[in-house]
Amino acid sequence: MSTEQPLLQVEDLRVRFSTDDGVVHAVDGASYAVNPGKTLGIVGESGSGKSVSSLTALGLTRGRHTTIEGQMLFEGRDLLTLDDDALRGVRGNDITMIFQDPLSALHPFYTVGAQLIEGVLAHQKVSKQDARDRALEMLKQVGIPDPVRRLTQYPHEFSGGMRQRVMIAMALLNEPKLLIADEPTTALDVTVQAQILALLADLQERLGMAIVIITHDLGVVAEIADDIAVMYAGRIVERAPTRELFARPQHPYTWGLLQSIPRLDTPRSDDLRPIPGRPPSLIHRPSGCHFHPRCPYVQPKHREVDPKLAPLPADARHQVACLLEPRVRIAMWHALETGAPIAEVQRLATSGANGQGGGEVGAEAEAEA
């Protein structure tokens, strides 16, 4: 661990929403840190709590039916205890956010220029002319051609990629220390996605802000993130520096993600290995390890014991919440990577975890697929 003070330190964050159907445990004890000028990738599927944890940092989940616990320390201040005024000073200023769908995040009735200028005036005591100059400067920085004319246009006159550039320009107007990007490229075509990712990396280098990028795409985080947190059912199940995570993934869910996606950089294989079942309901959560109903390597005690995110003996920067023994996990991933059949890997899990009935449990997970 570096001695550097993290810019954002999240400790045991819990966010619950009360609904008519029951309590939704959207985030259930997440802890992570973002260092200044670095990029954290949060990976997960829909409903894993990855967006909610970031929205909470900006106070966007506060409400009558929300319970928020834990700490989110930004430069030493707990964002969760800030009042609305103080939070407004942070939001759009020190911490900014870009969203997946830029068309619904921009106001359709106002010109792009008006929306950008408002962003500057809300946080800085400058003249309108200065604010306009700043807006123009940012549009140039994000690579929008003909920015003077573009300032007077409405969002619908922009293409998807250009709109996302406007969002980025807006987020960077006040030189934030932290930019949260929630699925910033999911709605975009692959060539435009590459442009936007390159732009984010370039701007980070020039402006030095930290980035939290939330995505379901392991490829995207591999490109851009320094550290990765994998979320499942409201919890972080694995956390590691990017290269370490891809070189030695530890959690069966991470394995599942890596092996269920066809990829361009490996020889074409005949079979994908899907993760059986589907993500659990956050109202009626599985007991014990939340991943156990879908885990091919589940042991009887995993249904009762709740795994904690703990560092690996070999590398404290790599943390995982899994009840399998570290030694066994290494052997299992090695076997998976070399294409061993699931049954064989299950045997490894059973032999190493002193439990019985691994085969039977695995069959159950498979039947659910």
Place this chain on the structure above:
Amino acid sequence: MSATREPMIQVRELTKHFPITSGILLQHQVGAVKAVDGVSFDVFKGETLGIVGESGCGKSTTARLLVRLLEPTSGEVLFDGRDVARLSREPLKALRRDVQMVFQDPYSSLNPRRRVGTIIGEPFVIHGLCPDREERKRKVQDLMDRVGLNPEHYNRYPHEFSGGQRQRIGVARAIALEPKVLIADEPVSALDVSIQAQVLNLLQRLQREMGLTLIFIAHDLSVVRHMCDRVAVMYLGKVVELAPGDELYSRPRHPYTGALLSAVPVPDPPAEGEHRERFLLSGDVPSPANPPSACRFHTRCPKAQQRCSEEEPPLERKSGSGEEALTACHFPLTPDEAAARLPPALTR
């Protein structure tokens, strides 16, 4: 996959222009969106043909033209030697028994007020097959079992299923009449990553079991590589490259294919000090209402020269290409240029 080289569908100079009109009372056409503009290819029996491209390239329009959900502006779609575009009502209905579609959005493509059993059994009703209710129920339950749904859920409504299960419902409906051809238009792009593989594996299994010819349309190049024997790359209403998948993904010739491959993020972080060079395209895709002259890619192509804006390149075999690889480009990528665009792990 061994495809017998017998064409199932032959597409010849297929064109679809959507008119742009002006005026309220006296409407007149002021232009046309050239969604599909002179596309020709064959689909062979038993193979999987992939169509890739970015939004607006005409891939979905092509799919809809193949089953005549849209009327082509010109050109032919020959199915078993007969032109789909000229079929009258009855033979067209018969054709649709043989060619079925799976749609992208499993939420909007299922009627929310019908029970799943009714949805999957509907093709039998439409085609007047199997009028006996009990038998139909049995058949539908067989289908549900076949696509991995619990047959006991026959009486449930679509909203009671997850996205992946809904897509299975769509697949069950599509294979109900044992079609010869299945057209899947972005079948997994609305699904969560951990669910995608389930549906892809299902499609592959059904194809094997039923000897289906599969036309697989997607924007995700990795998924298309996994699924397809041959791949057509579309850009602004044109096929710019058509080649066996193995060749296309290891030796792209069209600069646009190269740009697509170069843009795909791979879950393999670069090693310390390593840097993957990107061949980023500048700007956006031009409007299909007013596409660039001659080669449509010339406005964004790193290799474009004078000739590219004057003379349209034909889709043809290039020197050094395999038997079946076609490229529409005057200045195709050299081997070095192609290699530089592939993920580093493939060339390392």
